Amino acid sequence: MPELPEVETLRRALTQELEGTKLRALHIYEPRLVQNASERDLQRALVGQRLRAIGRRAKFLLFDFGKYTALLHLRMTGWPTLSPIKNPRFVLEFTQNKTLSLSDTRRLATLHLVPSARADELPPLSELGIEPFQPNYTFENFRAILQSKQEIKKLLLDQRKIAGIGNIYACEALFASKIHPQRRAHSLSRSEARRLFEQIEKILAQAIAEHGTSVRTYRVLTGEPGNFQNFLRVYDRAGEPCVRCRTKIVRIEQGGRGTYFCPKCQGHPHPWPLSPRGRGE
DNA sequence: AGTATAACCTGTCTGC
DNA sequence: TGCAGACAGGTTATAC
Numbered sequence: 627m628p629e630l631p632e633v634e635t636l637r638r639a640l641t642q643e644l645e646g647t648k649l650r651a652l653h654i655y656e657p658r659l660v661q662n663a664s665e666r667d668l669q670r671a672l673v674g675q676r677l678r679a680i681g682r683r684a685k686f687l688l689f690d691f692g693k694y695t696a697l698l699h700l701r702m703t704g705w706p707t708l709s710p711i712k713n714p715r716f717v718l719e720f721t722q723n724k725t726l727s728l729s730d731t732r733r734l735a736t737l738h739l740v741p742s743a744r745a746d747e748l749p750p751l752s753e754l755g756i757e758p759f760q761p762n763y764t765f766e767n768f769r770a771i772l773q774s775k776q777e778i779k780k781l782l783l784d785q786r787k788i789a790g791i792g793n794i795y796a797c798e799a800l801f802a803s804k805i806h807p808q809r810r811a812h813s814l815s816r817s818e819a820r821r822l823f824e825q826i827e828k829i830l831a832q833a834i835a836e837h838g839t840s841v842r843t844y845r846v847l848t849g850e851p852g853n854f855q856n857f858l859r860v861y862d863r864a865g866e867p868c869v870r871c872r873t874k875i876v877r878i879e880q881g882g883r884g885t886y887f888c889p890k891c892q893g894h895p896h897p898w899p900l901s902p903r904g905r906g907e
Numbered sequence: 908a909g910t911a912t913a914a915c916c917t918g919t920c921t922g923c
Numbered sequence: 924t925g926c927a928g929a930c931a932g933g934t935t936a937t938a939c
């Protein structure tokens with residue numbers, strides 16, 4: 627469920643509540659959760675350690691316990707909460723009477739244990755591409771990624787190329803940039819690429835300011851919904867009139883994911899009608 | 908390299 | 924009410 631803004635919202639709330647406490651106990655109830663260690667490995671590495679900081683890399687939450695860091699990916703339905711819940715996938719007991727539980731209906735969430743000093747060099751973080759708001763998110767790097775035959779929407783979802791964007795914000799950024807989701811990435815003009823590059827950060831920043839998007843199951847740590855669903859212009863709006871031109875928003879499928887867009891404002895999948903003599907721009 | 912499909916899971920909503 | 928089918932904010936393995 628969560629993309630970069632939702633994970634960042636959770637990170638800030640978790641930091642407020644947990645930073646500086648010590649881990650007293652750790653229980654894993656979902657065997658598939660932990661990808662590269664056993665429950666005992668985790669306990670030996672983390673129990674008794676102080677939670678130094680809670681960071682974020684793309685859609686991963688990073689629980690830094692000093693020597694080791696636990697990487698939590700929420701996938702579709704993962705949701706950390708400080709309240710008691712039924713069927714938690716893990717329970718972390720901290721000092722100051724704080725308990726962190728993971729709710730995850732679809733059981734797709736993952737947890738990795740890595741040495742903190744080398745976290746960025748090891749999978750899964752080493753696989754991630756450039757990331758909005760990081761120093762490597764430059765227009766030059768962004769344009770290099772666009773040198774691909776991939777449809778632009780699919781490329782935006784490829785975490786190895788650009789990390790942190792998911793289905794909602796990919797649709798919204800393309801709408802804001804007036805780019806058709808089926809355009810081949812390399813066919814974007816320099817000015818189109820520039821618009822998209824800027825709209826991605828602008829929309830993600832707005833979404834963070836609004837505490838993320840609650841369409842279905844995502845909730846802020848407290849259980850409150852976010853607010854950005856009130857600002858969505860195409861996502862989940864198939865059949866509704868476009869806010870710019872009143873044309874009906876269309877839903878198509880790309881790579882097994884729903885894509886929402888305005889067939890008028892966002893132009894044609896091929897920027898120029900195929901003429902006998904090649905491409906424009 | 909790109910594409911397409913299925914797989915991992917379970918819940919919710921829609922339409923008949 | 925029941926039931927089938929579509930769909931869901933994500934990623935990955937596999938086969939062409």
